[in-house]
Amino acid sequence: MNRLKKLGLTLLAAATFETQAASVWKVTSGTNTIYIGGTIHLLTPQDYPLPLAYEKAYQAADKVVFETNMDAISNHAFKQQMKKELSYSDGTTIDQIISPDTYQSLKIYLDARQIPFTAVQNLKPSALAISLSMIELKHLGFTSEGVDHFYAQKAKQDNKPSGWLEEPEKQVEILSDISTENSNDVINYALTDIKDMPSNMEKLRQSWRSGDMEAMADIELKDFKTDYPEVYQSLLVTRNNLWLPQIEQMLENTGVEFIMVGAMHLAGPDSLLEKLKTNGYQVTKL
Numbered sequence: 093m094n095r096l097k098k099l100g101l102t103l104l105a106a107a108t109f110e111t112q113a114a115s116v117w118k119v120t121s122g123t124n125t126i127y128i129g130g131t132i133h134l135l136t137p138q139d140y141p142l143p144l145a146y147e148k149a150y151q152a153a154d155k156v157v158f159e160t161n162m163d164a165i166s167n168h169a170f171k172q173q174m175k176k177e178l179s180y181s182d183g184t185t186i187d188q189i190i191s192p193d194t195y196q197s198l199k200i201y202l203d204a205r206q207i208p209f210t211a212v213q214n215l216k217p218s219a220l221a222i223s224l225s226m227i228e229l230k231h232l233g234f235t236s237e238g239v240d241h242f243y244a245q246k247a248k249q250d251n252k253p254s255g256w257l258e259e260p261e262k263q264v265e266i267l268s269d270i271s272t273e274n275s276n277d278v279i280n281y282a283l284t285d286i287k288d289m290p291s292n293m294e295k296l297r298q299s300w301r302s303g304d305m306e307a308m309a310d311i312e313l314k315d316f317k318t319d320y321p322e323v324y325q326s327l328l329v330t331r332n333n334l335w336l337p338q339i340e341q342m343l344e345n346t347g348v349e350f351i352m353v354g355a356m357h358l359a360g361p362d363s364l365l366e367k368l369k370t371n372g373y374q375v376t377k378l
Contacts, residue, residue: 114143115303121343130355131239145378153350155253162244178219185213217275218267221282309360
């Protein structure tokens, strides 16, 4: 075989492998099966079509299961209620809650993005942190729906049953609790993350598409766990521990579920995948 032809086949094989790889796992208990997929909640137009493993798991599933009720969080009334719950209603502004140094860092970022402080001043820390991340992601071109929203709509069109692991109100409660206990940590983490976001998001997308959870943990979780242990515990560890029994219960029936959760819940030593392996289930990447 001539060198050019051999090179062409090698590149084709590499490209095919990359297309097939994804953050989707098959979990088995005896003859019972579920699939777990890691989601990124906001993507670029270039991320579509999604890796084929997602569609393979979706087609094999009798039911799709998300972190929360996707219809509810898309509802205008719920969004308004969430905004109300995560905003100060007594005249308090965020600069009264966080330290002067944290406020100065926040102001520098807002000025750079030409966003007036008055636009965010009444948000509680966790809601502000999410808003800052969303602003920066859209600035970087992440303007398309994420994996969970894509499959929520597809399931609705296909009349495929869906479910969720936690109520939307629980997510609001978690965010509200984080705001109360870790105000400076939450804002500082978001601002630090934003500084590295251009390079980190590209690395994150690549590790997500290839299903490289070790790389994902290195990018996002190592420093997070060390620098903000309480936030890490609230957002990831506690929720993983609450979700695990529900997932194990799904493995006791013959129906096939495709569970989609944020990819960070599948990375690192405290991940759902590691907990399932520890509990004796067979976990294999699609």
